[in-house]
Amino acid sequence: MTATLWGTPEEKKELSPSIQKMLKKLLNASSDNVQHPAENEIKIAESRLEEDDLNALRSIVGAEYVSTEPLQRLRRARGKSYPDLMDMRSGKTLDAPDAVVAPDTEKEVLEILRHCSERKIAVVPFGGGTSVVGGVNPVRENFRALITVDLTRFDKLEDVDTVSLEATLGAGLSGPHAEMLLEKHGLQIGHYPQSFPYACIGGYAATRSSGQSSAGYGRFDEMVRSFTIVTPQGIIHVGHNAPKSAAGPDLRGLFLGSEGTFGIITRVRLRVHRIPEVKRYEAFSFKDFEAGANAVRQVVQTGTGPTVIRLSDEMESSVNLTSTDSIGESDADQRGCLCLTMYEGTDDHTRSRHEETRKLLLSLGGKSLGEGPVRQWEKGRFGAPVLRDGLLDNGAVCETLETATDWSNVPRLKKAVTQTIGDHLAKTGTPVLIMCHVSHVYKGGCSLYFTIIAGQDSKDPETQWWNTKKAVCQAIVDNGGTVSHHHAVGHDHRDYLPEEIGETNISVLCAVKNHLDPAGILNPGKLI
Amino acid sequence: MTATLWGTPEEKKELSPSIQKMLKKLLNASSDNVQHPAENEIKIAESRLEEDDLNALRSIVGAEYVSTEPLQRLRRARGKSYPDLMDMRSGKTLDAPDAVVAPDTEKEVLEILRHCSERKIAVVPFGGGTSVVGGVNPVRENFRALITVDLTRFDKLEDVDTVSLEATLGAGLSGPHAEMLLEKHGLQIGHYPQSFPYACIGGYAATRSSGQSSAGYGRFDEMVRSFTIVTPQGIIHVGHNAPKSAAGPDLRGLFLGSEGTFGIITRVRLRVHRIPEVKRYEAFSFKDFEAGANAVRQVVQTGTGPTVIRLSDEMESSVNLTSTDSIGESDADQRGCLCLTMYEGTDDHTRSRHEETRKLLLSLGGKSLGEGPVRQWEKGRFGAPVLRDGLLDNGAVCETLETATDWSNVPRLKKAVTQTIGDHLAKTGTPVLIMCHVSHVYKGGCSLYFTIIAGQDSKDPETQWWNTKKAVCQAIVDNGGTVSHHHAVGHDHRDYLPEEIGETNISVLCAVKNHLDPAGILNPGKLI
Known part of the structure; x- marks a missing residue:
């Protein structure tokens, strides 16, 4: 079995011969030097954990929940970024956590953190392992050892309030598992990031995840009513006695997005939603990205809006409107920009938003394309990451990155990012396909999500990527x-956080870190 | 001129003879022992600031912006709570800030804070002075002196982005002043707390204010895109380079609601709104509070909703539906519960929400009362506080307090608060009128706002109120x-914050405080 980056072996998709040909022709991509070792061929470093530490951990959680098996450690050694997959394919001996520990209660988590603080053992919290920013990779700094605390046993739907539409969920529940448990109560979370099949509740909270239905249901952080986080200083319940409060600062802001560096989130109380009675779909086409972005902005600023609204730029639209098998063969960028809308809710509420949105989009230059493209997108909405393995097998760089800004700054930022990617990959002599879409909209601005496909520098792909x-x-x-x-900060964006928020803000985060985790064991090398 | 609690002397409203009679009859309220000294008769303590400190402050901001005049100090000695007004009427010598200092730039604020840190002088930031929780009152602890930093000169609309609908406003701008400046750009904030005529932008941010249009425009903290806060450690810009971000914690959560204890907010970038094209109004009546609350909850949970939605309980409805002059004479609680709705926005967006909301409210037992009661409420929406002086003149306790909780907990909380108020005021032998309304709704819960009118314990009104x-x-x-x-925490709710959020959360706030304000000069005795 080869180590796939995403999906089960059954889901694995070989690229069609025509795409392979296209990659070769357009991007100089070649599979000649590609390695793809099987999972059991990947070498990892020996566990450095001493027997007395192992025994201490075993006495906290039970021997069966402490593993030093290479396969268990390997599977928690990396997330799902391009460099992570390249590492897995590199043939090098990888560093990996020295043990995987799976506690069952907050008390056990606290005991682990206290033992590790005392013994200078670093701790990496692990949920779905879908980080694409190096968020779960072992960074040892000067610690004696490093363990993964796996949240998999925090897997309960703890309670449901069908009046207030709130539910408490274990941090280790995956998206599909959580939705399955809530469905019995007629409820859903409605949080659908592309990592949905694997990512879990605690990870969503720790990284401020945002899902494809954010226009309708909000970002994950906006759904969080309260949560429990275990720090070396103690177990903290974060959140006021009400959905909104003026009783001082809102510490949810501080702990959500703390990426396992302040503590380990163990359970989350979420605002949930009734399963929608009705779904409506309509796609539109705009002559170009500027016209589409203007129309989408007007929709969200009016206060109405779909549950899902997405706008692809010219390049992505041409690829999206082409079947996967014929990428690279279409007459592409003649087709303008594709805008997808979907409406969920009661019959009245979906109809009113659909009518309002449609009227606005049509008045701003949109042409209806009917339901088809939205339904097609919905069917494959979590599928794209599966393609990455096939692209890598064919010697292509396949990477995504994302940002957001105010509406007035969208043109400048999109241009700067596109140009920088092009310039830098051009340096290594490869043409590059850069696609962009807007998938999260706010009254003040939107996200920009870039997908990049280029030929790999077969000599030094790490340097090509990092530069x-x-x-x-x-x-x-x-x-x-x-x-x-x-996507969060993790390891990969860490150097740029001070540039964005400034050193004094960083010093505030460090003050909190020092207070809660004085030994600095929690997820070193990440965030701050 | 008598010292009024609220409004200009011209706005002062004497209670009609019939209300005076009712207060006397129902509440045993009597004006016999009431004092109401003129502003210039109120005695305040001498300024304790030494000449070299005064000179240092003068050299920072200019001599004309440092005042030790008794009237200037008196006007910043208290907020607008019931105990504040009782203090003003008490005839006692009041403590007051030793000087009022009005800086013009962040650099000046920073220099003031550094001087005061070095010289152990406490600093109370002051905007509109509308705190009803003792948020601006001088608490000296062990400091050598205490000054007020008045934000009045931060009064500019600094820039406007009409594409992203964002504007940067000085912290000292009052609500009406800010709206006047934005109006020229076709924009509005849409934040209308009852303190609107006086409260200002910085205070809204520092206290997590919420306005009467929160259902449509959100709470104030939700409108804040970014802001500048000056701490003794330096000037911090809080907020990411985008309306929403996953680049680590959202420090807005930590600084909004910090009530001047971490730093002084000097300017705020807000998400603003286009001035609505259309307003629609409709009032409804429900048989009781339970039916009304259920209907209002269904509206907000559906995802649609008015810009303003309010539900008064039986007692408040009976008073609201009666003209001010005839309070106490109506056949009141036969009328059920009053629900007000107002819709602002484009023609389409107001119509769709009005139709959806109306259909839901009618299907859940509401009866339309037409536009009248909503328009009447809108006309007088900021007027109620003016009545307090008249009530106090007649020997009545007049107080408001508020809380919020999840929908499922509303009945329990409303009952507990009502009963506690009744029991405690009954101890001092006075009947009490307790009115309640819901004016802020969320998918998960709502606010409960109580207005209390009772007869004053003329011997010891302070103890009566505090107990x-x-x-x-x-x-x-x-x-x-x-x-x-x-209303925020301030001084009056301070003892209950640890009970609500727990000691470890308080320790996190203290860690941040110690980091940013190691001398502890900022607003001592408040929040934490």
């Missing part, structure tokens, strides 16, 4: 964008 | 409510 990544991050902060709209 | 206040705060936290939905 491009660094240049793009710099271009983002220099051009008024945020370093991440929904 | 009731303490008992109610305890009842709120014991019954799952938040200690404040929009």
